[in-house]
Amino acid sequence: MTDQNVDRGEIQAASSQFLSGLFKGKAQSDDGIAGGKSSLTWAVHISVAFLVALWLFPTVGLFVSSFRTADQISASGWWNSLFPTEQIIQLRTGGADAATQLDGVFVVEGNLLTDGEGPGTEATISAFGVSSRAIGAFQAGETAPAGDGEELTLMADGSYRYTSVEEPGRRGQRVFVTATTPPEFTLDNYRTILFSGQGQDNMAKAFFNTLTVTIPATIIPILIAAFAAYALAWMDFPGRALLIAMVVGLLVVPLQLALIPLLKLHLGIGIGKGYLGVWLAHTGFGMPLAIYLLRNYMVGLPKDIIENARVDGATDFQIFVKIILPLSFPALAAFAIFQFLWTWNDLLVAKVFLIDSTGSTTVMTNQIVELLGTRGGNWEILATAAFVSMAVPLAVFFAMQRYLVRGLLAGSVK
Amino acid sequence: MDNPAIQGLITIIVGVGGCIGYFYFSNQILDKVIFPARGENAGRNINRANMVRPWLFLFPAIFALGLYLGYPVFETLRLSLTDRVPGGYEWAGLSNYSQMFSEPKFWEAIRNNMLWLIIVPAVSTGFGLLAAQLTDRISWGNVAKSLIFMPMAISLVGASVIFKLIYDARPADTAQIGVMNAVWMQFEGGIGSILFLQLLPSLILLCFATFVAYFGYVFLRPMWQRDGGHSAALLPLRILVAVAAVLLVWECASSALGLWTASFPYGEPQQWLTIPFWNSFLLMVVLIWIQTGFAMVILSAALRGIPEETVEAAIVDGANPFQIFFKIKVPQIIGTIVVVWTTITLTVLKVFDIVFAMTNGQWETQVLANYMYDKLFRANDWGVGSASAIIIMLMVMPILVWNVYNVRKEMR
Incomplete structure (x- = not known):
């Protein structure tokens, strides 16, 4: 959140002014404000802490449960597990x-x-x-x-x-x-889920399947969309405005609409259900957001650089590869994170385009849903499986958060 | 070739290499072969090449968009008007729609979708605004923000597992491992129960009803103030909002009353997800939990963008904090609030995973997206499935038109 940090000072100044305004009625003089301010600040601190605790509580519950044995889980609520x-x-x-x-x-x-x-x-x-x-x-x-x-x-x-x-x-x-x-935790559940589990209890294969779906489905749309975004942002041609409007329109088309026609198409042209189909589907479904995000970002790049390069005889292809792409890194990263999270966490597209009746290409989300059906009461298995599937997106989230925030802002605030 | 990892690697190489190759060589061919920038027509050729080039850049994207999003809209529309018969399709007119409209499950899905559409965006935006306003003024605000934002990275399926644990029920004589039942078992019908289960919820409901009534009043006021020339165009919208507001207020009032006449089954662990009507709210909580972070991040940026002078001026004029927030800050970020609201609305319309994983539409929790999945892949009825997909499309349509209208306006 660097760009937010830039004007932190200003904001703090503004908010302290705001706070001093709050206590105008109570404060006798300017000196009296300090005490009132700190009591209000405490109220804010406490409410934020409460909100954060409320938001973390569900996840922590599952996380703690994934380190307990089946007996412990059914003997007491996870909130008791931290105490004897x-x-x-x-x-x-x-x-x-x-x-x-x-x-x-x-x-x-x-x-x-x-x-x-x-x-x-x-x-x-x-x-x-x-x-x-x-x-x-x-x-x-x-x-x-x-x-x-x-x-x-x-x-x-x-x-x-x-x-x-x-x-x-x-x-x-x-x-x-x-x-x-005494409180006792174990890694056995993770051992079962990742290595020794039998059949549905083993997520290792599903993990690699998910990875196999995700990586191509993240990289390919970026490349295609980046060229299109450059054309829509910096090249002049008739119908440009119409195309942009179309992209914005397609942005909200529910992908539910596409399921049957595309499955029919895939079966018809021989792709069938499989990785190729799911890669293509994710590429298509991610395209409007990719173009929209990248175009919004590229339009904001300084005009001078591009025009100077044109005057110096650079072709559009050179401008794109040598100037636009490196400068657009934040937007590319933002979209990459979106697409990664979305494809990793997706259930519907995988169920329709990837997973066939043999089930050998199952992804983690699908396997967890199946576990919910067959092992509904075995929380040690469920919790661990869910956490194995969440670990990668959470790591990406915390590592790349600032690009994600930037992308969100570019994608929705105009 | 059989190993999916190798297959994936090959796809990346072929896909990325193919894309780069396509863009590079098509440009080369355009510049060197078709319209070479030399000879007598050099100038004309450069112009022509520059006219063609945008389409080279755009072609793969337009192709993907058209094939994967454009074509399906029309194909789904066609499928919804046909029946699958052995060996092909048969024109069925609107019979799929009338069949769908006669199914109680469909109306249940519509009713639930309406509830989702009202509650999830409203609550997420409200909490997001609150969190944004609060976290902006403390030193560890960024940490708090990223923790509230975190559920965004969790899949809807993962979130469903998380919340299923919360709603879990065990037999009465054993320890409750779901938080909700653990709390529920603490109530035994005494004064605490009356306070927390009857008084507090009815107060919240009444507050909400008052808020809705006020909102409806504000929205309707221009109708008898006959000064705006544009009010005629908005009349249907105003009436719609008024009817919705009256219905909501009525619902709230009657449920507040119902709280006092209901007898609670104290001491029995509840299977929360099987209690009709209320279980839908428990499913909504999952999505609210995920979407609040999104609303917070965007609204926080908008709040920071408010010019200080406006707030200062209000302070000088003696505005109280609530006035500053509702009359100075909120009006300035109302555009962003609308954007957040519509974005969450879109997410809600497509919500599938939560219902699929937690109840699969049983116990009256059906929503349109899951109804459609049921029809398409369980009942194998493509006609009715497509018809319900078209219903989802129709519900998205106003937002689509509004977005396109805004973008067109902006570009002019």
Whole structure:
């Protein structure tokens, strides 16, 4: 946002004047303004912080969820995952084969948290119970009677001593444990999605498919549109105004209209469903915005340079390649980002022109929609898949934001 | 050749090389072979070459535009008037349209699209204006801006996943992992519930209704003030706005009243996306979340472009902050607000991914774009599908005409 930074000073001056105006009524003198100003500034700071938090909250939720295991996700909301969570887990003590006989009673000793299916050493137990009707009846460290002369003593660290007059059952005593587990995050989901997943759970192929769609579909329209934009901006010929108006008109034509006729055309001339078709479609659909953006930018380039070059005998082709293209870099970058984000995030065009019945050319957006249908409750898979697909556009967004902003401004504000 | 990566690389090379080659060699041939700038006709030849050259530059673009956007408009129109029969097409007149008009799903889509068209642009522009106004006056405003702007980079499908998690529901005795149900389960019918679920929403609804009524009044006022000569041309528009305003106010008032008579199912997690009517709003939230950043960025630039003198003069004249904002700043950026509004309107008309991914038009959330996709690729009914595409085109038409009119005016 450099061009915005240029006049930052002025704006701050203007806004501080505005603010001082706000407190005209309250302030006794000019000196009194400072205090009032800072309290209003605080209100602005807080409201912006609230707005930003509101806008970030959804994304953060999915992001955090992508680092949690399926059990953690269903045990508590993601907003709790940053703090230790209290879970109720059903565990079993060792069974008959772990028991030793001591003075006529059977004794089983061990650690509930680390043995078998226990949640691990990091958890601590606060309460436990031996019946599903009284899950938290006893504090850690107490001894609970479990009926028929059985007793269970359970410590906070999970170590237990279970005694029984009769020989214990083979599966051991059922214990309900209220355990506090520290926040824990894992990269396993990403491993599954990117490398080890089977079938739909593996996004690696879809990732490369998306990349394959995106890159040619970004580069080719820029080149074609740049020449056209130069002609519309700096060459004089009859019908120019009409052409510009047509481009502006086509800018808003919904691409839904184009689906059937073009699919028919593609099938008719033998392109069929595939990469070539989707590249061509994206090139066509991106063309009006490309021409419009680039022409708007090129018209603003200094006239002198171009006319001097003409006087010096440069041809239009030379002027375009040597002067216009380098000078138009910001606009080219802006459109490239638009087109990249749009093709990367696209679902409709890919579904219609690319993905055939074998599904081997599926793109990430399509695969995520399919996951939503088949794995609707498996948030660890969904969240990770969604984040894998978002990572590249987000990186591009943050790296190239200032071109994006410039492009937006050129594209809509006149 | 089978590897798509190699295929992609070849396409880039062929595509880019082909483009450069085309432009370079066509210019060369024009200058050296067809109209050489030498010999007795040198001057005339240069002129002729310069007359042809723009079309060389334009040809690929015009070809792509014509084939991929121009031709489909007419072809879709033709398809919407024909039926597919074995071995070809058969003229069907308007039967596709009448079939479509008799489907309740179509009217549901139209109704929902109208709601989307009113609410999403209004709320996004409003929030965008608020965010622009606020972030412009703090030191970390640019960081805040880029964070609010960030959803722009997220695909509609990704955003749908994000919001599906928010709306997720789990059985009542387990932990809620969707924020909305987690908050919902906190309400139990006490004073807090009345405050947040009945009083606050009805206040918001009434405020909105008042705003709409005022807007309608401002819009209608010239009708009985008989001083503008141009009011006759705008009369249908004014009546349309008035009718829409009355309907909206009525809707708001009746839903505000409904809030007090409804009984809420406290303590039961709700499948939010299956609650008819309200679920459409939950889908709109996704698009509002994405579009607010766009509105903010553009409106922020417009606000910065306002001449300081006007604001200073207002301060000197003793205007209060609200007056400064609504009477000095907003009128000066009204053109930009209109541009933002129409741009978001266009996005809304084409919205497909959100509905497709989240509800697929079930539970009365259908919108036109998804209805069309359903008809084209599920029911395989190209006639009705094309007819609904033409309806979308008709809805876009006013914006198209308006844009073209503006550009023509500007270039004169």
